[in-house]
Amino acid sequence: MVESNSVTQRDDYDTFISYSRRNKEFVRRLCEALIEAKLKIWVDWNDIPPAEDWRQEIARGIEASNNFVFIISSHSTASAVCGEELSHAIEHGKRLIPIVLEDVGYDNVHPELGRINWIFFREGDDFDGAVEKLISAIETDMSYVRQQTHLLVRARQWEKAERNKSYLLQGSELRKAEQWLAEDVETLHATSLHATSLHQEYINTSRQVETEREDAEMRLRRLTPQQVKNRQAILNKVRKFWVEGVLEKSLHDQVLIELGLEEHPDAVVSSWSMEVETPGVANKTLPKGTKAVAIFDQLGEGRTLLILGEPGAGKTTTLLELTRDLLNRAEQGLDYRIPVVLNLSSWAAKQQTIPEWIVEQLNSKYQVPKSIGQEWVKQQELLLLFDGLDEVKGEQRDHCVAALNDFHQNYAPEMVVCSRIKDYSALSNRLNLESAIYLKSLTPEQVSHYLDSIDADLTGLRTLMEEDTALQELA
Missing domain, CATH: 3.40.50.300 (P-loop containing nucleotide triphosphate hydrolases)
Structure with missing residues (x-):
């Protein structure tokens, strides 16, 4: 990933860039311009390995980014990986910013991209002028957008921790989140940016638990x-x-x-x-x-x-x-x-x-x-x-x-x-x-893993268990 040194202390990113590796040189030039403007960028320069942990890292990068820039080209629109990245961004309510490197036609792009104004970076277009438009789009309603990202990251942590109550919002942080959820920003209506169902569940559950906690406090205060x-x-x-x-x-x-x-x-x-x-x-x-x-x-x-x-x-x-x-x-x-x-x-x-x-x-x-x-x-x-x-x-x-x-x-x-x-x-x-x-x-795999943890020669027991179905049932 690439980021501006002046903003590395932030946990979020101004934008995630989704692109085809065949357009890497253009993306390098674009990132240099955005970094010069003091923006923090998430972009992956490496070829895509099939490892699952790589895909999880990409997903976390999208979730931690305030915007999602999609480079439209004949290669990206045909890329399954770019399509997965776009779907993840849409699912998590990210603001989409499509920029056009090649004319591909509205019928060849995802409908969510087709309904949003495009920024043109084609050969012959004014690159510097297009960068200014892109930076303006990234920075529009930034406080709202950053709160969307912050709450999404917190909600995902809560979800991954089996909805552990200790991950929920409290006090002024909860009130700020509720204000954000109720906020009616007119300029957002024409974009993909929105509170997801996970946002709503996280904030509503936080309020429910906060109310229960306050009720518990009141009851306990009344005790002699x-x-x-x-x-x-x-x-x-x-x-x-x-x-x-x-x-x-x-x-x-x-x-x-x-x-x-x-x-x-x-x-x-x-x-x-x-x-x-x-x-x-x-x-x-x-x-x-x-x-x-x-x-x-x-x-x-x-x-x-x-x-x-x-x-x-x-x-x-x-x-x-x-x-x-x-x-x-x-x-x-x-x-x-x-x-x-x-x-x-x-x-x-x-x-x-x-x-x-x-x-x-x-x-x-x-x-x-x-x-x-x-x-x-x-x-x-x-x-x-x-x-x-x-x-x-x-x-x-x-x-x-x-x-x-x-x-x-x-x-x-x-x-x-x-x-x-x-x-x-x-x-x-x-x-x-x-x-x-x-x-x-217990599954046979769990039993085998348990036996592996014991510091003893259990070859005879393993053989017996493999042959004796009744013993397998007892395990």
């Missing part, structure tokens, strides 16, 4: 000193027992294998789907590296989630990793709800209502006075993480699901339920929750 003490006491107990005592010890010195996740929409039923007939929805494999907390966050206020998996697949580990992330937020004051882990296996003994059972469990497991537990349940101050639905006695399991559904309908809590998929699938009832995920079984 004793209420603050009670809240902190149970947060400490949940962390000490479940995160430090169970999760961290189980993962200590272990090689972590990242399991794939699938959405299983048919595993849960909502009150709406009871009234509206909908065809079966296919299971959906989630992007590699997706975390449970990211899925939970996407569900919004009133979140409810079912975690399914085979025996030993890591359901409880996933539940406790989610618990850890939610505890961090609660301790930082980002969420007023108190994450609490409870095991449903004890419910069958008395078959109480779920609120009564929760209060009793808070008292016996966490030493929370029943009066306080009752208030927490009533005021929806608990974020409930239920493990072990499959550990409820078989004949009582359907009744437990019915009790959980009744609790959900009458108290509207945020909650997560964990179960083996075989035991859950055998039930006649379904949980009335918002979403369900399934922890996929």
Whole structure:
């Protein structure tokens, strides 16, 4: 890439230049003129290798550039790579600036380029005069355009980080982004520049989370000193027992294998789907590296989630990793709800209502006075993480699901339920929750990678696993 030394401290670029390598000499001359005008340019001088990381670098360059200059020639309009670059720029709402090196006719260019005024750099045209027009086009509405680029880069980082809340906008930065989104700049209507759906989702999600955070702050400020003490006491107990005592010890010195996740929409039923007939929805494999907390966050206020998996697949580990992330937020004051882990296996003994059972469990497991537990349940101050639905006695399991559904309908809590998929699938009832995920079984490649990480001769085990299909199923 080429850039002016006076602007290298900026994270963005004034423009990305898309061109055919056959027009390289013209592009060199053009870049020299733009750099002399103190503009920061993204342009690739190298021949195009087939490597995927190269394409990702090009994509990042387009996203980080305020404008997208497309060199129109017979070669660029026939180039598949130039076409990919143009499509990526259009998808991300970039302002397109077409400049003509050769007359090719409007019918031979992308429709988005055809509707925009062209700047002519043909042989015989005034080069210096055309450069002035190009610089003017690049610098028009620059503050708006730079904000578009800045927010796009931030939104893409958020997207790549599985929509982690820490990447969202806050405070004055969020207000500035909302003002930008609402801004009506007349000169932009005739261009390709616009806020993309990702811009809108990023800013709107930032506002939603900011509102939730402000609400959490207001609720926490209203707590009495004793209420603050009670809240902190149970947060400490949940962390000490479940995160430090169970999760961290189980993962200590272990090689972590990242399991794939699938959405299983048919595993849960909502009150709406009871009234509206909908065809079966296919299971959906989630992007590699997706975390449970990211899925939970996407569900919004009133979140409810079912975690399914085979025996030993890591359901409880996933539940406790989610618990850890939610505890961090609660301790930082980002969420007023108190994450609490409870095991449903004890419910069958008395078959109480779920609120009564929760209060009793808070008292016996966490030493929370029943009066306080009752208030927490009533005021929806608990974020409930239920493990072990499959550990409820078989004949009582359907009744437990019915009790959980009744609790959900009458108290509207945020909650997560964990179960083996075989035991859950055998039930006649379904949980009335918002979403369900399934922890996929290990692939042969993952098992092989794990064995490679062990410092020992495992040739015999590898051979046995290759020959024994039953053992492969257990793995």
